[in-house]
Amino acid sequence: MNIIRTVRSVAFSSIPNRTLSTTRSLSTPSAQYTAFEVNDKTGIATLTLNRPPVNSLNLELLTEMRNCLKDAETNKCKGLIITSSSNSVFTAGLDLLEMYQPQDERVKSFWTALQSMWMELYGSKIPTAAAINGHAPAGGCLIATACEYRVMLPNFTIGLNETLIGIVAPKWFVSAFLNVVPRRVAEQAITQGKLFTTAEAHHVGLVDDVVNTKEEAIAKCEQFIASFKNVNPYARALTKQQFRIKELQELEQQREKDLQIFLGLIMQPSVQKAMGIYLEGLKKKSKKQ
Numbered sequence: 483m484n485i486i487r488t489v490r491s492v493a494f495s496s497i498p499n500r501t502l503s504t505t506r507s508l509s510t511p512s513a514q515y516t517a518f519e520v521n522d523k524t525g526i527a528t529l530t531l532n533r534p535p536v537n538s539l540n541l542e543l544l545t546e547m548r549n550c551l552k553d554a555e556t557n558k559c560k561g562l563i564i565t566s567s568s569n570s571v572f573t574a575g576l577d578l579l580e581m582y583q584p585q586d587e588r589v590k591s592f593w594t595a596l597q598s599m600w601m602e603l604y605g606s607k608i609p610t611a612a613a614i615n616g617h618a619p620a621g622g623c624l625i626a627t628a629c630e631y632r633v634m635l636p637n638f639t640i641g642l643n644e645t646l647i648g649i650v651a652p653k654w655f656v657s658a659f660l661n662v663v664p665r666r667v668a669e670q671a672i673t674q675g676k677l678f679t680t681a682e683a684h685h686v687g688l689v690d691d692v693v694n695t696k697e698e699a700i701a702k703c704e705q706f707i708a709s710f711k712n713v714n715p716y717a718r719a720l721t722k723q724q725f726r727i728k729e730l731q732e733l734e735q736q737r738e739k740d741l742q743i744f745l746g747l748i749m750q751p752s753v754q755k756a757m758g759i760y761l762e763g764l765k766k767k768s769k770k771q
């Protein structure tokens with residue numbers, strides 16, 4: 483696999499136009515699981531999740547994602563695309579190992595990092611798009627629905643499958659899902675823990691477009707971001723905020739309560755048992771392959 487490096491704090495306005503190389507990626511020693519590149523010509527940033535084998539979202543990956551999101555906004559990038567370095571998994575969602583038999587302080591930091599990353603992405607002032615080039619269960623779906631636009635490759639799955647693991651998708655997971663699919667579809671799917679195939683997701687509006695390759699997916703995201711080229715960025719950001727402020731304020735005001743509810747739920751012996759069985763099943767399946 484290519485080693486992807488990360489750019490930090492590169493002001494887009496300070497990047498000269500270059501004809502040969504059109505992306506800039508600098509390394510920072512702290513970035514382990516993400517690549518962050520800014521296209522010199524378009525000003526669009528791409529955040530690539532790179533934590534093999536399945537990009538499961540642990541504390542470190544979530545923290546890196548948040549830093550990249552902040553950088554994209556601070557550096558006035560024209561938009562942000564999130565994708566994966568894997569050919570088959572966008573992200574497998576939250577790292578179950580962070581929640582199974584967890585250490586007290588770490589699991590608190592983990593959930594707090596998830597809240598922060600989500601608020602940064604959902605509330606981002608710049609246009610955001612997900613190029614979903616693989617499976618996107620649970621936390622993967624959360625990231626996709628926090629973006630303004632989603633394009634997906636065929637024959638993968640996406641959805642909030644928490645109930646199948648014996649856990650509950652918090653309200654803010656559900657509210658972002660509700661932005662993109664009708665309430666009746668959402669209630670049925672989330673209570674069932676349904677994972678939609680790409681075709682089903684497209685049918686219900688969970689994804690906006692379906693294309694065959696990652697390159698086409700990135701191009702679609704770029705087109706979406708370019709569709710704002712004649713729109714005042716400040717007016718756009720304030721307008722977007724009007725649509726999203728309620729969920730953001732709700733979580734901001736209830737962060738501690740949300741954390742305590744999360745801890746209370748995952749620390750229940752029955753939930754730990756269900757998670758253990760689920761993880762065991764994943765490991766058995768993985769060994770058979």
Ligand SMILES: CCCCCCCCCC/C=C\CC(=O)SCCNC(=O)CCNC(=O)[C@H](O)C(C)(C)COP(=O)(O)OP(=O)(O)OC[C@H]1O[C@@H](n2cnc3c(N)ncnc32)[C@H](O)[C@@H]1OP(=O)(O)O
Pocket residue numbers: 535536538570571573574575576577578579617619620621622643644647649650651652653743744747748761764765766767768769771
């Ligand atoms: C009232 C309000 C209350 C609120 C309370 C809050 C409660 C908590 C809410 C938590 C919310 C979020 C939930 C999540 O995001 S949980 C994660 C859900 N994810 C999944 O179910 C996906 C599981 N994975 C898969 O289905 C598959 O891995 C895949 C993504 C389809 C990819 O398949 P694959 O064949 O390519 O890879 P596979 O062989 O299965 O896996 C390779 C190794 O990776 C391990 N693994 C997979 N997923 C995870 C994961 N999410 N976390 C940790 N580890 C994972 C897998 O076990 C294999 O490991 P190994 O190689 O055997 O060691």
